[in-house]
Amino acid sequence: MNLLFIIIQIKRRIESSFFWRYGRWQFKHCHIIYGKDLMVNGRMILDISPKAEVRIGDGCFFKSGRGINPLASNIKGVIKVHDNASVVIGNHCGFSSPIINIRHSLTMGDYVQVGAHVIFLDSDNHSLNYMDRRDADMDxxxxxxxxxxxxxxxxxxxxxxxxxxxxxxxxxxxGAGSVVTCNIPDDVIAAGNPAKVIKILRERNDD
Structure with missing residues (x-):
């Protein structure tokens, strides 16, 4: 049993060593500009328009599939950025199998932590007008x-x-499983569908 455990650990280390190197190559190949110490554990699905801009800061990591995070299981992370759209991610941000589908822009600050299988969607997938939905081009x-x-x-x-x-x-x-449809202020906990503020967080300096 101990030998089997050691073999599994060695296998995981070899895989991790391969994937972070492959991940950096994959990001670079898709014209994503990234900072120092980018870590990519698992294979991401990337679909970046040549007319889009994607920038990722220092010390960021992406986990994708392979059961690395049991909450995301084997779901692969996806980043799709359309023509003339932009994604700018700050420093020391972490993601686990995210789905990022951007037609306009996504801007993220520093030290943002994104749980398993979170979806960022900055557009309507379909028009609200049913006649538009009948015509794919109009939709x-x-x-x-x-x-x-x-x-x-x-x-x-x-x-x-x-x-x-x-x-x-x-x-x-x-909160987990929330659908965020409107702005959320600083220093609060929000949850639900649609997400609403359920608690105000006090600043560290508060008594």
């Missing part, structure tokens, strides 16, 4: 998109969705 033209902004030190719980036009304030916490 695509009438998709509305608005920027998503995430402040510093935000924590977003597993299986949440952050939708178009949302700003989440610094140091706030989004």
């Amino acid at each position: 695509d033209r009438n998709k509305k998109s608005k920027a998503i902004v995430i402040g510093d030190d935000v924590l977003i719980g597993a299986n949440s969705m952050v939708l178009k036009g949302v700003t989440i304030g610094a140091r706030s916490v989004i």
Whole structure:
């Protein structure tokens, strides 16, 4: 049993060593600009338009599939950025099998932690007009998109969705499974569908 455990640990270390090197190559190949110490554990699915801008700061990590995070199981992370859109991620941010689908922009501060399988969607997947949905070209033209902004030190719980036009304030916490449809202020806990403030967090300097 001890020998089997050792073999499994060695296998995992070899795989991790391979994937972070492959991940950096994959990000670079897709014209993603990233800072120092990027870690990619597992294979991401990347679909980045040549006309898009994606920048990732120092010390960020992405976990993707391979059962690395049991909450995400074998789900692979996805980053899809459309023409003329931008994704700017700050320093020391962490993701576990995220789904990032951006047509306008996603801007994220430093030290943001994103739980397993969180979805960032800054546009309507389909028009609200049923006649547009019957015509694929019209449906695509009438998709509305608005920027998503995430402040510093935000924590977003597993299986949440952050939708178009949302700003989440610094140091706030989004409960697992939430659907964020409107702005969330600084220093609060918000949860639910749609997400609402359920608790105000006091600053560290408060008595």
